[in-house]
Amino acid sequence: xxxxxxxxxxxxxxxxxxxxGDPDIETTKQCILKMEEAGADLIEIGIPFxxxxxEGSVIQSANIRxxxxxxFLDKIFEAVIDLRKKTDIPIVFLTYINPVFNYGYERFFSDxxxxxxDGLIIPDLPFEEKHEVSDYARNNDIDVISLxxxxxxxxxxxIAKEASGFIYLVSSMxxxxxxxxxxxxxxxxxxxxxxxTDIPVAIGFGINTPKQAAYLSKISDGVIVGSAIVxxxxxxxxxxxxxxxxxxxxxxxxxxxxxxxxxxx
Amino acid sequence: MNNNTKFGExxxxxxxxxxxxxxxxxxxxxxxxxxxxxxxxxxxxxxxxYAGRPSLLYFAxxxxxxxxxxxxxxxxxxxxxxxxxxINNVLGQALLAKKMGKKRIIAETGAGQHGVxxxxxxxxxxxxxxxxxxxxxxxxxxxxVYRMELLGAKxxxxxxxxxxxxxAVNEAMREWSxxxxxxxxxxxSVMGPHPFPMIVRDFQSVISREAREQILKLEGKLPSAVIxxxxxxxxxxxxxxxxxxxxSVKLIGCEAAGLGVNTDKHAxxxxxxxxxxxxxxxxxxxxxEYGQIAPVxxxxxxxxxxxxxxxxxxxxxxxxxxxxxxxxxxAVCAFEYLSxxxxxxxxxxxxHAVAYAMKTAPLxxxxxxxxxxxxxxxxxxxxxxxxxxxxxxxx
Numbered sequence: 191x192x193x194x195x196x197x198x199x200x201x202x203x204x205x206x207x208x209x210x211g212d213p214d215i216e217t218t219k220q221c222i223l224k225m226e227e228a229g230a231d232l233i234e235i236g237i238p239f240x241x242x243x244x245e246g247s248v249i250q251s252a253n254i255r256x257x258x259x260x261x262f263l264d265k266i267f268e269a270v271i272d273l274r275k276k277t278d279i280p281i282v283f284l285t286y287i288n289p290v291f292n293y294g295y296e297r298f299f300s301d302x303x304x305x306x307x308d309g310l311i312i313p314d315l316p317f318e319e320k321h322e323v324s325d326y327a328r329n330n331d332i333d334v335i336s337l338x339x340x341x342x343x344x345x346x347x348x349i350a351k352e353a354s355g356f357i358y359l360v361s362s363m364x365x366x367x368x369x370x371x372x373x374x375x376x377x378x379x380x381x382x383x384x385x386x387t388d389i390p391v392a393i394g395f396g397i398n399t400p401k402q403a404a405y406l407s408k409i410s411d412g413v414i415v416g417s418a419i420v421x422x423x424x425x426x427x428x429x430x431x432x433x434x435x436x437x438x439x440x441x442x443x444x445x446x447x448x449x450x451x452x453x454x455x
Numbered sequence: 456m457n458n459n460t461k462f463g464e465x466x467x468x469x470x471x472x473x474x475x476x477x478x479x480x481x482x483x484x485x486x487x488x489x490x491x492x493x494x495x496x497x498x499x500x501x502x503x504x505y506a507g508r509p510s511l512l513y514f515a516x517x518x519x520x521x522x523x524x525x526x527x528x529x530x531x532x533x534x535x536x537x538x539x540x541x542i543n544n545v546l547g548q549a550l551l552a553k554k555m556g557k558k559r560i561i562a563e564t565g566a567g568q569h570g571v572x573x574x575x576x577x578x579x580x581x582x583x584x585x586x587x588x589x590x591x592x593x594x595x596x597x598x599x600v601y602r603m604e605l606l607g608a609k610x611x612x613x614x615x616x617x618x619x620x621x622x623a624v625n626e627a628m629r630e631w632s633x634x635x636x637x638x639x640x641x642x643x644s645v646m647g648p649h650p651f652p653m654i655v656r657d658f659q660s661v662i663s664r665e666a667r668e669q670i671l672k673l674e675g676k677l678p679s680a681v682i683x684x685x686x687x688x689x690x691x692x693x694x695x696x697x698x699x700x701x702x703s704v705k706l707i708g709c710e711a712a713g714l715g716v717n718t719d720k721h722a723x724x725x726x727x728x729x730x731x732x733x734x735x736x737x738x739x740x741x742x743x744e745y746g747q748i749a750p751v752x753x754x755x756x757x758x759x760x761x762x763x764x765x766x767x768x769x770x771x772x773x774x775x776x777x778x779x780x781x782x783x784x785x786a787v788c789a790f791e792y793l794s795x796x797x798x799x800x801x802x803x804x805x806x807h808a809v810a811y812a813m814k815t816a817p818l819x820x821x822x823x824x825x826x827x828x829x830x831x832x833x834x835x836x837x838x839x840x841x842x843x844x845x846x847x848x849x850x
Contacts, residue, residue, distance in 0.1 A: 239747065240616065240747040240748045241616065241621065241622075241625050241733065241748050243471070243625050243628050243629060243734075244471045244473075244629075244632070246629075247615075250615055257747065262745045263745065287469060287732045288731050288732050288733050288740075288742070288746045288748070289745060289746040289747070290746075291730075291731060291732050291746065292731060292742065292744075292745065292746025293745075293746065313471050313472075314469045314470060314471060314732070314735070315469060316468065316469070316470060316471070316472050316475050317472070317475070318460070318467075318468050318475070319467055319468060319469055336472075337471070337472040337473075338472065339471070339472045339473035339475075340473070341472075341473055341474075341475075341476050341477065341635060342472060342475070342476065343476060344476075345472075345475060345476060349472075360472070360473060363473065363632065363633050363634065363635075364473075364629070364632055364633035365629045365632060365633070
């Protein structure tokens, strides 16, 4: 059983994303610890890439700031090893495939294992190409997280069947970034996934308000919030950990109170 | 199941899940229409009566005499409507978009040639058209920006990253992932995820289909070499394709060496890059030691791309094609040389191929033949070349 399942064992999960090295790796570490303190259940660490094609402008800018602070894989693994002295919170990386391919699959996955990183999300590695890394992932007990999108339709079955860790359900069309409204029929998609697998389903892309988090966690196993957190880091820089804490706490509370109100119904 | 998306180990479909069904849909539609009589005849009609095909295979007699070696022929893609080979692909893809029931096409552009061609096809076929172009390219090719707008397209200036072709592709892919239902991404080169490298190659292969027939008719034999410039590699793939099985014909791609391959100002992915996965494909890319895609440079906006199409990477890996790098300076000299000797002003992209022909023709025998793909005309480049030579002129 992977450590990722621990993120979902105490009710609905809050998954927080930030980009490693934005604005520097020390701030990243502090933000992660603060997120955990505020109730986050899983941390998604973005590995900066020059050309993040699935990201909107907020996370694109974070990537540029992180690359400017010379945040590369060696430094990120070191940071996770350091964090592991203080926390067992499940950690997954979000990375584009090229930095991993370039680092070498064997070396990358064994470094993941060594740093006790639990999983990996690779937006540009769809089902058809996941064999690139699957052997290395399996040998090192790293979960490669599958994404399912509003356009996945007939692909949901095959993806869900082979999914591990959790399923990242993309809430809406387009790239990452805060949205005022999410109109996809996510309930139906979650239902189709449930027909295939029991692993948790977390919804991401566009979520930024407590109200959205409360509603979406009701129809799934958790929510993933990225751009809203990255915006806070963009605004407050080195001083952001406290502000990230407050924000994550408000989101986690919304999810929790929603669960309580469910019980009262 | 994956094998048919690749050329050897290159190619594939490395794109976000959100695009996968649309890419499969495109693959299916293309497989159906490419063998369908009405699609084939409509496209043939457009190529003949709108684009002006077949393009000439012109014997460059002055150049041949002056260089004193192999006979040089120019495949005149510059004479196509819109002034480059890009129209071949765009008419095919825009027609395909219509057959698929799409109302809108989007495209990236570097020099603006593909953008102009896409806007042209959209105007003709009644499709909405939006073009993504790096800010730096909109400045150095401002005439083409206006041209696209004149044709009814909306031009988005891309200010992310290096503000050139690579970033325009990023932005077009982002836009496509927002809206696939009524939109086809009409990619401009033999790159991106499968099936694009195959589709674009098929539509561009008309270049070598004609050229092979033409040279056999004119000379009764095959050329010793065909030469084409390579950014993503669409005119080169089109020029190579029907000669691949003719083992005696050397296939030579000319990539942009910019200020020199030993500087950090070049776009020579075959010479200086290594294998990677980007823009949906496994291929060869200019990248740093961490796998970050490198900023590239060339005087030619159309060759200013950090990668190369996967079929080129494959042809290179099996030794069937070879790739050499040509500097800005060599290309500018060739630009001027062809203008003066033949009265033909080539696109600065195509001038890279002309430059290599100038180098290699004198070393070859007089009964040998070279075909150079003159992928586009140079009107768009005149102001930039004047500036390169220290002359300031108003466009």
